[in-house]
Amino acid sequence: MSLRAGDPAEIGGYPLEARLGSGGMGTVFLARTASGRPVAVKLIHRHFAEDDEFRIRFRQEVAAARRVSGAFTAAVVDADPEADQPWMATAYIEGRTLAQHCAADGPLSGAKLRNLAIGLAEALRDIHRAGVVHRDLKPSNVVLSPEGPRVIDFGISRAADQETLTMTGRIIGTPPFMSPEQLQSPRDVGPRSDVFSLGTLLVYAATGSGPFGADSPYLMAYQVVHEEPSLGAVPEALRAVVEPCLAKEPGERPSSDELLVLLRNLPVDLGGADAAGPGAGRPGDMATQHLSPTPVGPGAASTLGGRRPRHRWRPALAVAVAVAAIGGSVAALNAVRSGGDDRGKSVAASEAPLPDGFRPWRKVVLGGREDIPDELRCVARGDAVYCGGGGVVAARLRAHDGSRVWTVKSPGVPAQGVHLVGATGDAVLGYRIAAEDDPGSPPTEVVAVDATSGRELWSAPSGAQSQAVTGRTQDAVVLGSAVVMVDGPDSRLEARDAHSGAVRWATPFPGGTQCAPVPAGPRLFAMCATRAEIDAVAVRHPTLYEVDRASGKLGAPIAVDGPAVPMGVAGGTLVLLREHLDGVAWDGYDSVARVDPASREVTYSRLGRTYAGTPGMADGTVYVSGQTGLVTAIDPSTGRQRWSRQTDVEGASGPVAGGGRLYFSSATGRVVALSPHDGATLWTTGPRADGLTGEQGASPRVTVAGRAVIVAAAKNTLFAFDTRKPPRAG
Known part of the structure; x- marks a missing residue:
């Protein structure tokens, strides 16, 4: 949907490209970051900007969305709840909403319905683990993305440990998908209210209609509170899981964790809505194409036959x-x-023996800060286990019992995917991220510590271009007794002695490019891309150079049809997976590329389908x-x-x-x-x-x-x- 007269040209420095939709609270626009990544910017209607209650609620929405940003939601990119007209930018998720899909193609069935149910239960579990109650789960707030369902719009959510804000004289929620307690006592709404809403959502996905049907929202609210749900058209296996979700009392419903256990064990062939019965629709299909979402409300509810008695949730199940x-x-x-x-x-x-004196163990390796994300990765050498990532540059534990030998901490907050570099016989290499209050230190350093004592041996600034070039965070790699890394200014590859830090060779990047080291068995490659493609977040024409491990000299260039991600070596060839893009959106992997270092030939094989x-x-x-x-x-x-x-x-x-x-x-x-x-x-x-x-x-x-x-x-x-x-x- 194109921009309209009166729409702003940009919001918060993000140039706007199109309208995605508009609702009662605000308008959502498609915009771009400086690097070209698409984002969805929600701009609150101007008349709400002077409403103190609404500003408080919008601040809560931003905070809740930040808390739950993860695999099943749209990550918050930027926000300004204090602006004259408040706004929030989130990652743009392409795909139709569940409401749009059911309106166009009818309800889901079989494996597609099961996968949707599991994906939404996973989303709900992770939302609740973040301490947030969504309170507005409905078909228009579920996007069917190529990677699975995504839950959006935390506009009326709240943290479980905060007081509920009830906006005076306004209904908070969407009646067909609200829980009884949400209609009767909003201040008592907790996580199991979302479980009720998810139950109604799954009925809608399976039949095209909700479990409660009435022409008036007031009658529908009465049905939610007092009457039994209509589940006759819901596949029997799914119905057995949905029924306890729709219990009138929150304590009789499963938790999101318990619900996920039940859904995972559903048969793949769930069936679908009874084609001859009420609520039937056209055969459904989960949207896996990239379509710009337009606001479509949920289909009209209808009364379904075949009511079944409500059963109490039993943990024994x-x-x-x-x-x-x-x-x-x-x-x-x-x-x-x-x-x-x-x-x-x-x-x-074929198994090797256990480490001497081994017994099962569990340990937590503490880093520099408690809120560091999960990033630990490990390597094992004999009875030594070396780990690093997150707030830990490196740590040594004993393989047989997990006891700690030493730990070296990192003061800063790492970039996503920055892990341990590796280990040699006498040195362990990891990353150190500068503390936020230490502007004089390099943003990222490769650090070597003594494998026996944990004493720091040397450090050197390191760049951070590898993920943009190769699709993987690998700015430094251990090869034999050396570490090959990108230098601080992102201008060259360096090979350093892993123990002393002495530079063995340094090779500038080819003109106008950024490169990353790619190990390939005993060989080493540099994978390079033009700065223009990196800035545009579209590395479609990477170039490979074999690197002489003794001198750093680059071989002849090998052009690759990308974007491509290096995988490893098979039969003496470097194997890459080629990414399939629809516009700028990643859709999975559609072919294999094999690079022969001797002949510099690249062979491509199409996959049977695109794998995400x-x-x-x-x-x-x-x-x-x-x-x-x-x-x-x-x-x-x-x-x-x-x-x-x-x-x-x-x-x-x-x-x-x-x-x-x-x-x-x-x-x-x-x-x-x-x-x-x-x-x-x-x-x-x-x-x-x-x-x-x-x-x-x-x-x-x-x-x-x-x-x-x-x-x-x-x-x-x-x-x-x-x-x-x-x-x-x-």
Whole structure:
């Protein structure tokens, strides 16, 4: 929708391009950051600017949106609630709203309905873990993005630990999707009010109509408070989960965590709305195309037949589901232990021993500040485990019991994805971020510490261009006894002795480019892009140069059709995954590129479809792990899918290979072990930390130390266990 006469040209320094929609509180515009990234800017209507109550509420909206910015919501980019006309900019999420989708294509069914339900439950769980109650879950506040559903608009949300602000004489909420307590006693609204709203939302998604239907909002409010929901057209398996969500009393509803357990165990084929019954619509399909959203309200509600008695939520139901999940995991584990097939025997036979004196352990590695995000990653060398990231430059723990030997802390707040660099035989290398009140220090430094004592050996300023060039944060890499890094001014690659810091060679970037080091087995490449493409956040024509590890001399340029992300080496070739873009929006990976260093030829193979998720490579195979737990193995030489396996680990990073297994893990510490042969699930653990799921692009969290695995989870939590005796799921 184009801008109208009277619309501002820019808001807060963000040039406006189009209107996305307008509502009772404000207008949302499409804008661009200085680097070209699209953002959605919400501008509050001018007549609200003089309303003190509304300004307080808008400040709460900004604060709530900042608290929950994560995998399932739109991250806050900027805001000014004190401006003459308050505004907030968030990441722009392309896709139709659930309301738009159901109005155009009818309700969802089958796997699409199940994935929507799980995604919304995950969003709700993470919102509640951030201490926020949304209070306005409805179809127009759910965007069906290519990466999964996103919950938007925290305009009437509140922190669970704050007093509720009730705007005088105004209805706060949307009646068809409000809970009974929200209509009767707004000050008593808590997280389980959102669970009720999610229940109504899932009924709407499955049938095209809500569970309460009346022409008047007053009659509808009466039905919400006093009458039973109409669920006759809801698929039976989903109905069993939705019913307790719609209990009149909050205490009779499941929590968002309990709800997620139930939804994960629903069958993939949920069915859909009864085509011959009330509330039927056209076959639904989750929107995976990039469409500019326009405001469309939820479809008109209609009364559904087949009412069922309301049942009290029973925790025993969750226990039964968990026991069923445990049973499946234990059965798979027992097959491996007992050598029930040849594959299980080969796994056991190929394992290294446990570290001497090993027993399972769990530790928290404290950094410089308590609010540092989860960023720890580790490497193991014998009984030494070196970890770093977040507020930790580096730390050394003992692999057998997790006891700490030393820790070196970082005073500043790191960039996303800045982890431990690596370790040699006598030095450990990590990143130090300057404190906010220390403008004289380099923003980012590579720091080397003595592996035995933790004493700092040297430090050098480091640039931060690698993520823009390669799609990965890897400004420094350890190769043998050297560390290759980008220098502070972002002008050259440097190779330094890992222990002394002496510069072995320095190679300027080719003119007009920025580069990043790319290790490829025993080889080293520089991946470069023009400054213009980096500034435009559109690196479509990267160039690779093989780097002589002894002298730093660059080889002949190799042009790559990008954007592309380096994966690793297979058959002597460098493997990259090419990203598929729709405009400026990332849509996943659609092909494999293989670079032959000898001939400088690049070969491309199209994938069977576009895969979205977190990519990785192990033992010559490319893997993509999706947000909902689907892991796909891809042959890099042909682009063909080798196998695909649905797991219980959402937003997993990996793979890490060891002992004949592949390990994938999420920020919650949940780990799955798969057979590399066919993806068979060998075992799955339960979550071990309070972290977000659904993350994409994270680097692997598992470190193998003999027969033990060490897992990095949220809030700088580390834990280790014997792969033959994994913690039980549930």
